[in-house]
Amino acid sequence: xxxxxxxxxxxxxxxxxxxxxxxxxxxxxxxxxxxxxxxxxxxxxxxxxxxxxxxxxxxxxxxxxxxxxxxxxxxxxxxxxxxxxxxxxxxxxxxxxxxxxxxxxxxxxxxxxxxxxxxxxxxxxxxxxxxxxxxxxxxxxxxxxxxxxxxxxxxxxxxxxxxxxxxxxxxxxxxxxxxxxxxxxxxxxxxxxxxxxxxxxxxxxxxxxxxxxxxxxxxxxxxxxxxxxxxxxxxxxxxxxxxxxxxxxxxxxxxxxxxxxxxxxxxxxxxxxxxxxxxxxxxxxxxxxxxxxxxxxxxxxxxxxxxxxxxxxxxxxxxxxxxxxxxxxxxxxxxxxxxxxxxxxxxxxxxxxxxxxxxxxxxxxxxxxxxxxxxxxxxxxxxxxxxxxxxxxxxxxxxxxxxxxxxxxxxxxxxxxxxxxxxxxxxxxxxxxxxxxxxxxxxxxxxxxxxxxxxxxxxxxxxxxxxxxxxxxxxxxxxxxxxxxxxxxxxxxxxxxxxxxxxxxxxxxxxxxxxxxxxxxxxxxxxxxxxxxxxxxxxxxxxxxxxxxxxxxxxxxxxxxxxxxxxxxxxxxxxx
RNA sequence: GCACCCGUAGCUCAAUUGGAUAGAGCAUCAGACUUCGGAUCUGAGGGUUGCAGGUUCAAGUCCUGCCGGGUGUGCCA
Numbered sequence: 001x002x003x004x005x006x007x008x009x010x011x012x013x014x015x016x017x018x019x020x021x022x023x024x025x026x027x028x029x030x031x032x033x034x035x036x037x038x039x040x041x042x043x044x045x046x047x048x049x050x051x052x053x054x055x056x057x058x059x060x061x062x063x064x065x066x067x068x069x070x071x072x073x074x075x076x077x078x079x080x081x082x083x084x085x086x087x088x089x090x091x092x093x094x095x096x097x098x099x100x101x102x103x104x105x106x107x108x109x110x111x112x113x114x115x116x117x118x119x120x121x122x123x124x125x126x127x128x129x130x131x132x133x134x135x136x137x138x139x140x141x142x143x144x145x146x147x148x149x150x151x152x153x154x155x156x157x158x159x160x161x162x163x164x165x166x167x168x169x170x171x172x173x174x175x176x177x178x179x180x181x182x183x184x185x186x187x188x189x190x191x192x193x194x195x196x197x198x199x200x201x202x203x204x205x206x207x208x209x210x211x212x213x214x215x216x217x218x219x220x221x222x223x224x225x226x227x228x229x230x231x232x233x234x235x236x237x238x239x240x241x242x243x244x245x246x247x248x249x250x251x252x253x254x255x256x257x258x259x260x261x262x263x264x265x266x267x268x269x270x271x272x273x274x275x276x277x278x279x280x281x282x283x284x285x286x287x288x289x290x291x292x293x294x295x296x297x298x299x300x301x302x303x304x305x306x307x308x309x310x311x312x313x314x315x316x317x318x319x320x321x322x323x324x325x326x327x328x329x330x331x332x333x334x335x336x337x338x339x340x341x342x343x344x345x346x347x348x349x350x351x352x353x354x355x356x357x358x359x360x361x362x363x364x365x366x367x368x369x370x371x372x373x374x375x376x377x378x379x380x381x382x383x384x385x386x387x388x389x390x391x392x393x394x395x396x397x398x399x400x401x402x403x404x405x406x407x408x409x410x411x412x413x414x415x416x417x418x419x420x421x422x423x424x425x426x427x428x429x430x431x432x433x434x435x436x437x438x439x440x441x442x443x444x445x446x447x448x449x450x451x452x453x454x455x456x457x458x459x460x461x462x463x464x465x466x467x468x469x470x471x472x473x474x475x476x477x478x479x480x481x482x483x484x485x486x487x488x489x490x491x492x493x494x495x496x497x498x499x500x501x502x503x504x505x506x507x508x509x510x511x512x513x514x515x516x517x518x519x520x521x522x523x524x525x526x527x528x529x530x531x532x533x534x535x536x537x538x539x540x541x542x543x544x545x546x547x548x549x550x551x552x553x554x555x556x557x558x559x560x561x562x563x564x565x566x567x568x569x570x571x572x573x574x575x576x
Numbered sequence: 577g578c579a580c581c582c583g584u585a586g587c588u589c590a591a592u593u594g595g596a597u598a599g600a601g602c603a604u605c606a607g608a609c610u611u612c613g614g615a616u617c618u619g620a621g622g623g624u625u626g627c628a629g630g631u632u633c634a635a636g637u638c639c640u641g642c643c644g645g646g647u648g649u650g651c652c653a
Contacts, residue, residue: 033592033595034592035596036591036592036595036596036597036598036599037596037597040596044595044596046595046596048594048595048633048634057633058633081596082596083595083596083633083634084595084596127653164653167652167653168652168653169652169653172652262653285650286650286651287651288650288651290650290651297579298579299578299579299649300579300648300649300650301650302650303650303651305651306650306651307651308651310651312651312652312653313652313653337653338647339580339581339646339647339648340647340648341648341653342579342580342581342647342648343579343580343647343648343649344648344653346580367581369581369582369646369647370646370647382646382647404615407615408615411613411614411615412613412615425615436588436589437588437589437590438589438590440581440582441582441588441589442582442646444587444588446588449587449588449602452602453615454601454602454615454616455600455601455602455615456588456589456600456601456602457601457615459615460601460615460616462615463613463615463616464616466613466615467612467613467615467616470612470613471612471613474612475612502592505592506592509592513593517590518592521590521600524600524601525600528600528617531616531617532616532617532618534612534613534616534617535608535616535617535618536617538612539612540612541612575613576613576615
């Protein structure tokens with residue numbers, strides 16, 4: 001909360017107490033929000049709850065409340081409008097409070113002090129026997145952003161890449177490699193080569209179902225824990241895959257705190273199963289071991305051991321929960337995994353609840369929508385790697401980068417280091433697009449709109465940053481300090497200031513709802529406001545006091561935009 | 577069949593979780609000191625928020641029933 005809001009709350013609480021409300025009632029009803037219509041004021045208070053607590057009609061109560069809030073050196077006015085009380089800050093106080101906080105990197109504009117939360121963030125988690133394509137990007141960039149957001153807010157964050165390096169998919173890849181694999185071919189282009197193997201297996205298994213049985217035998221052999229051919233093959237393929245993934249991760253600027261795949265829990269599953277058994281919730285059914293969840297409202301039981309004795313996805317996730325609980329003591333465990341796996345995580349949580357494990361409350365699925373591609377007749381359909389039409393992430397990024405490179409050639413031919421900038425801007429365009437809308441919405445992947453860099457896009461926000469940086473460069477002097485600035489010179493910047501004031505709310509909401517799009521939306525809004533401001537307000541040729549104040553404003557906007565982009569995992573180039 | 581998700585302007589999406597006159601971008605049209613960076617800005621047109629009920633002082637938001645699209649649904653992950 002900003003100083004402005006804190007002051008407003010204090011004054012309002014005092015006024016409410018003189019109107020006969022208790023401190024608790026005042027706090028509960030004191031919901032200060034930006035009004036929908038900017039003309040109403042800077043902050044709005046709907047007096048419905050408060051009026052109810054006071055036993056009065058909302059409009060009458062709002063009028064009384066407004067009357068008891070005097071103007072002071074921060075509050076310019078409090079006026080009642082029907083059941084609302086609208087507040088306006090003094091412009092100079094608004095400027096001083098917001099810009100000073102930004103200049104000094106105070107929270108929320110800079111990193112906050114520890115907030116006592118520990119967040120385990122399970123994201124990206126590709127199946128390392130499959131190609132890393134556009135579909136894998138969503139979990140990766142959403143998780144990467146959430147990791148930065150929580151860290152910014154003062155949480156201890158464990159970003160975990162829960163690699164799919166165990167189980168049947170991996171056994172199938174192993175089987176394919178044993179039949180047709182060639183080490184030299186693999187070394188040339190590991191990702192693509194594995195994809196070829198994957199496709200070949202998928203094709204051949206149609207006419208030769210025995211392949212799946214073979215894969216199952218290999219998995220049993222692998223899970224036996226003995227040092228055998230399967231284990232060596234597993235180690236080899238895992239190492240190669242990890243090397244191959246590093247490329248996309250580097251380009252996207254993604255890092256992890258732990259790379260512990262499913263295989264990491266190999267030796268922890270027996271204890272997990274023992275714990276489930278001890279809780280008395282494990283049953284035998286049709287040769288398998290299950291937890292019945294009907295009492296928890298889920299019809300499908302959770303399978304923890306197959307009739308052939310091997311374990312499942314659920315078994316490993318359960319072991320992972322226990323491990324994380326013991327190792328990290330998390331307050332939240334977030335799984336950034338596609339919406340199609342909702343049932344899986346509902347079951348996981350339900351099993352923990354049935355076991356009376358308190359950690360169940362921390363388990364939270366963070367689902368997201370599919371990536372759809374446009375068909376010839378204008379409809380949207382799922383990207384299907386099975387059909388062999390997987391689009392490799394690299395190809396998409398390359399295409400975007402090439403487009404940016406061309407725009408630079410057209411508009412800014414003298415830009416130094418153009419290739420590096422094109423990489424930054426092009427990759428960001430794709431990432432930004434993925435984080436722009438609510439997670440749960442499907443991402444419509446359409447080349448034309450993807451490569452249109454006008455409007456609400458990554459390049460739009462980066463362009464604003466570059467423009468601001470350019471002005472600061474041309475000032476050829478250090479940015480003024482807050483002490484040097486006459487705040488009355490920024491009274492015309494209210495739209496920019498009020499937008500920057502909202503930054504903390506946007507970040508907090510993003511963390512609470514696991515929804516990076518709130519940060520994206522804020523960055524777009526601020527970029528728009530500063531662009532508009534610069535149209536009518538010259539900086540460099542203004543009178544000295546005005547120039548100094550505006551320079552500091554420009555620097556503040558640049559900092560907030562840069563931080564916002566950082567929280568999305570996107571760089572802010574000084575030139576582009 | 578059952579469960580869950582989505583449905584808002586021609587298209588893609590917002591709407592601070594129940595609050596004031598539902599807002600942006602794209603596309604279309606009309607404009608902007610010969611640019612402190614035009615990847616920008618200003619403006620215009622464009623809406624029965626899928627349909628029908630209900631709860632409430634107040635519903636795009638909550639409840640019920642439909643319609644349309646999607647995802648999932650015991651030995652994959």
